[in-house]
Amino acid sequence: MTVRALNPMGYPPEVTQVHMAERFDTLSGRRVYLVDARFDDSDIFMRQMEAWFRENRPDIDARYVAKRGIYTQPDPELFARIRDEGAAAVVGVGH
Amino acid sequence: MQTDIFQTAVLQTAWAEGMPHERFVYVPQPVMGQTAARLRQYIDGNDPLTGRPVMQEVIEALTLPLSETERAAVRFDRSTPRYVDAESEEALARLFMDNHWTDYLPIVLPTEERVQAMLAGTSHSPQEIVGRLRPTSxxxxxxxxxxxxxxxxxxxxxxxxxxxxxxxxxxxxxxxRGSTTSSAASMAVVNGPVRHSIGMNWGIGALGPYNHANATIGRAWGLLSQNLQGGSVPGQTYLGSMGNNYAYNSLTFAENEEASPWEPFHVRHGLEPYQSAVSVFGGCRATAYILGLREAHWREHVQNLLRGLNPHTPPALIMDPITARLFVERGGFATPAALEDWLWEHATLPAGVYWDYQLIQNYVYPRAQNGEQPWATWLDVPPETLVPMFRREDIHVIVVGGETNGYWRMMGCNYGRTVPVDPWY
Structure with a gap:
């Protein structure tokens, strides 16, 4: 005999695919923003990454930048600047 | 960039945001509290999940052409069947547990008949949308x-x-069922006539497992939160490092309006005494306690409790009616607002110490930098200048207990809102 109950889960929202950006074949001579997401000492981490680029890939214009607001909030101004002036961005360190 | 322990949650979130193939590189957990030299070792080292050099992965993530898989359209199937079937009641109970739909205590299986009986408790349509929930913002x-x-x-x-x-x-x-790594619980305070009509406890043992309504309303809040928000599964939709035992019934109790010397909590938040309401709090982690108010040094004792809290989480004083009357008689606080004013004025820290708290760095400092008051004003004061630990409006007072003694607690938690109950009949 089958026993039946009602499903206790809620209704999930629809998901709309966000397509990935095309990549440059090289970052040489281009600007990469290293975005401090402002979570738990991520500023120290991202500055160390900036130092790595300076020492190992000086041909890449890697720039540390701190996102405004707490880590859960977007920073439209910064994101627009990255889109207009940057080739790529690394965002970290989060969870 | 992410730390490795959060991989499952990261991939889940990316999928739900419509980016199932977003490129991530992982470093070891933790980043918090590590020296610059240690974090440089992370960068010079390998991704702990792939074993490949971190910076090689970073460069590749930014330069490798998109693969066919990454370019392809993705179908996001999210169907949730209305019914759950099994061969026996025992198997069905097991299925609920295996699906992470329970709190690992025995549940009453929600058969159609039982749910229909429950729906008799409201005049609202079963299909009426109530709201939305999420594990974290x-x-x-x-x-x-x-x-x-x-x-x-x-x-x-x-x-x-x-x-x-x-x-x-x-x-x-x-x-x-908040997902915060800080392992917070929530709290619910019920006010008004509904306390009587459903037999809630606001006296002896009100915050303990001694009353059917307190126990099951709080448990229902927990279960509905985890299931209606899409889960509370450790490592996926729950990331509290230690967990929190308060979450079993989410500190659900009624206020002792009858013995309190003050206006009920819900009346201080815009409702009438004849209305029923439930007030919700989140971020419940810290609890300090003390007995009574000593005549000579009660002010210092209360200040010690305040300084024991994290300045990111303001105090709610949960006090027995005996203590509430002591605050009136010994402290001269004719209203809770007067007591809350005093608490705000006396909960202070040197600015240098305040700004150095990790949670203040995470959650308050960026807002201060954006010019938000009152924090922006405190950014430039000398480090030894005393600044308030909390905002005045975030401090609250609740009366509960059966007067077997004058113990009281200071709970670090965030008041959310007071919701009327009557519209839900």
Whole structure:
């Protein structure tokens, strides 16, 4: 005999695919923003990454930048600047 | 860049945001509290999940052409069947547990008949949308209706008469299963006539397992939160490092309005005494306690309790009526507002110490930099200058207990809102 109950889960929202950006074949001579997401000492981490680029890939214009607001909030101004002036961005360190 | 322990949650979130192939590189956990030299070792080292050099992966993530898989359209199937079937009641109970739909205590299986009986507790349509919940502000919110709330109320062992309170909790938008790594719980304070009509406890043992309504309303809030928000699964949709035992019934109790020397909590938040309401709090972690108010040094004792809290989480004083009357007689606080004023004025820290708290750095410092008051004003004061630990409006006072003694507690938690219960009948 089958026993039946009602499903206790809620209704999930629809998901709309966000397509990935095309990549440059090289970052040489281009600007990469290293975005401090402002979570738990991520500023120290991202500055160390900036130092790595300076020492190992000086041909890449890697720039540390701190996102405004707490880590859960977007920073439209910064994101627009990255889109207009940057080739790529690394965002970290989060969870 | 992410730390490795969060891989599952990261991939889940990316999928739900429509970016199932977003490129991530992982470094070891933790980043917090590590020296610059240690973090440089992370960068010079290998991704702990792939074993490949971190910076090689970073460069590749930014330069490798998109693969066919990454370019392809993705179908996001999110169907949730209305029914759950099994061969026996025992197997069905096991299925609920295996699906992470329970709190690992026995549940009442939500059969159609039982859910129908629960729905008799409200005049609202089973299909009426109640609200949306999410584990944390960075996760997607799931929607739910009256029937879904009733299903979880059945599972918790609640009675139909409790359903309006449970619906009000569900409508609050405050989850009782927050995913924060800090392992916070939530708290619910019920006011008004409904306390009497459903037999809640505000006296001896009100915050303990000694009353059917307190126990099952709180449990229902927890179960509905985890299920209606899309889960509370460790490592996925729950990331509390230690967990929190308060979460079993989310500190659900009624205020002792009858013995309190002050206006009830809900009246101080815009409702009338004849109305019923539930007030929700989140971020419940720290609890300090003390007995009474000593004549000579009560001020210092209270200040010691205040300084024991994290300045990111303001105090709610949960006090027995004996202590409430002492605050009136010994402290001269004719109203809770007067006491809250005093607490705000005396909860202070040197600015240098205040700004160095990790949670203040994470959550307050960026807001101060954006010019938000009152914090922006405190950015430039000398480090030894005393600044308030909390905002005045975030400090609260609640009276509960059976007067077996004058113990009282200071709970670090964030007041959310007060939700009327009556509209849910």
């Amino acid at each position: 960075t996760r997607e919110a799931w929607q739910f209706d009256v029937e879904k709330v009733a299903i979880n109320a059945v599972m918790a062992g609640a009675r139909p008469a409790y359903l309006p309170v449970i619906l009000a909790l569900a409508a609050s938008g405050q989850t009782a």
